[in-house]
Amino acid sequence: MREQFPFFKAHPELVYLDTAATSQKPQVLLDAIQNYYVNDNANVHRGLYKLAYDTTEAYENVRQQVAGFLGAASADEIIFTRGTTDSLNLVASAYGPQVVTAGSQIVVTGAEHHSNFIPWQQLAKRQQATFTVTPVKPDGTVDIAALLAAITPQTKVVAVAQVTNVAGDTLPIAKIAAKAHAVGAVVVVDGAQAVAHLAVDVQAMGADFYAFSGHKIYGPTGIGVLYGR
Numbered sequence: 639m640r641e642q643f644p645f646f647k648a649h650p651e652l653v654y655l656d657t658a659a660t661s662q663k664p665q666v667l668l669d670a671i672q673n674y675y676v677n678d679n680a681n682v683h684r685g686l687y688k689l690a691y692d693t694t695e696a697y698e699n700v701r702q703q704v705a706g707f708l709g710a711a712s713a714d715e716i717i718f719t720r721g722t723t724d725s726l727n728l729v730a731s732a733y734g735p736q737v738v739t740a741g742s743q744i745v746v747t748g749a750e751h752h753s754n755f756i757p758w759q760q761l762a763k764r765q766q767a768t769f770t771v772t773p774v775k776p777d778g779t780v781d782i783a784a785l786l787a788a789i790t791p792q793t794k795v796v797a798v799a800q801v802t803n804v805a806g807d808t809l810p811i812a813k814i815a816a817k818a819h820a821v822g823a824v825v826v827v828d829g830a831q832a833v834a835h836l837a838v839d840v841q842a843m844g845a846d847f848y849a850f851s852g853h854k855i856y857g858p859t860g861i862g863v864l865y866g867r
């Protein structure tokens with residue numbers, strides 16, 4: 639495993655324990671980036687010549703691969719962003735105001751990363767909506783019963799991590815989505831810590847939006863994904 643990461647040749651003495659924050663980069667990724675810029679570089683979806691068509695095709699193939707990786711119904715449900723934070727801010731700022739109005743409720747857990755917390759807190763403030771933060775248990779895991787009980791007919795958005803970065807617990811998204819959908823709310827899932835560890839199926843879990851980052855799963859920094867059903 640170590641041999642696949644040039645980082646460990648530069649730091650043979652290190653055991654790297656911060657992959658949940660950001661992964662080291664395998665040679666295969668570094669080669670792919672280098673190869674693209676040396677051999678293939680052209681403007682995706684904008685150039686009317688063979689190289690541009692080829693890069694566009696390669697780019698769209700990745701969208702298809704990501705759709706398969708997440709169990710999405712179609713590649714049209716996948717867009718590329720700068721990371722989880724960017725994806726979640728995009729949902730909160732572009733889609734959020736369409737469904738969250740005065741008197742609405744947004745529900746998040748007390749174990750959300752700031753990137754799945756502050757955009758919703760700010761949206762609630764702007765729209766004069768109620769912002770409900772559900773409790774975590776003394777061991778840092780999410781209190782699922784309290785989360786389910788917090789969802790009301792006024793709820794428009796339930797924003798939760800699939801795996802939290804607080805205690806590493808995995809939330810029962812399908813159960814949460816069933817309750818949210820019953821009151822007409824959408825479920826926004828922060829998958830930043832989940833995609834590296836779980837076989838994700840956005841349709842089976844009932845996610846309306848799902849976000850993750852490249853840099854936590856051996857990809858480059860500055861690329862992310864947003865799935866929207």
Ligand code: PLP
Pocket residue numbers: 658659721722723724751753754799801802803828830831851853
């Ligand atoms: N959500 C969770 C659960 C995280 O652990 C992190 C990063 O640590 C993020 C979101 C933010 O990811 P990024 O900085 O790649 O946008």
